[in-house]
Amino acid sequence: MSDRSQLISTGKPFQFDSKRDAEFERLVKRYPTRESMILPALWLTQEQEGWISAEAIAYIADRIGTFASKVFECATFYTMYHLQPMGKYHICVCRTLSCWLRDKQAIVDYLRDEIGIEPGQISEDGRFSLEEVECLGHCGTAPVVQINGEFHEEMDVDKLKALLAGLD
Ligand code: FES
Structure with a gap:
């Protein structure tokens, strides 16, 4: 649980389920820029999966229309984001x-x-x-x-x- 510099790949594509998809679309209207959605999108991902994979970072970047490196920076900076599977x-x-x-x-x-x-x-x-x-x-x-x-x-x-x- 300690190395926050490496992302883990699941080898499977990631996408929001319908509940998180709807929540993303609801929240994105609140913000002046789509990049403001990076932190909420990371939360939605963690809520759905319990952690944030390399594929999820790429998905969020694509969904928001930003660089994966920006999403990665946020995910690795804030320790409340889990970058590997946690316990139930x-x-x-x-x-x-x-x-x-x-x-x-x-x-x-x-x-x-x-x-x-x-x-x-x-x-x-x-x-x-x-x-x-x-x-x-x-x-x-x-x-x-x-x-x-x-x-x-x-x-x-x-x-x-x-x-x-x-x-x-
Ligand atoms: S010191 Fe534990 S909640 Fe503030």
Whole structure:
């Protein structure tokens, strides 16, 4: 999960499904230039596939009418874009000050000991991936965990255990 300089090819063409296609067309009308759609298009791709492949970068560039290198620059600059497949449940644990002071480490330790993943790893069964991230902007309710983009606040090990037990 660490090398952000390389794109991975799936060997298969990529395109938006009908839902993302419609969303792309809805959003593109909001912006003064089509290039403004690079970040939203990357989000739509990640929402659809869980990550962003080399083929998706080429598709977005073509769809927007820009250079693939521009899309690549955005995708590699922002760490929230995944450039390789993640676990079915991608867990982000905030490691910045408020969450650190309120024992985010207990959560990371639990995931390491019980699920068997360190930050930057994907579990062997592909079910979970773990990433430590910078401030998620909910410092008043630290420690904060995001699972597939959904916020879980004032987390502790017991709450996390219950949350994970409820996942399919
Ligand atoms: S420090 Fe964790 S959400 Fe801000």
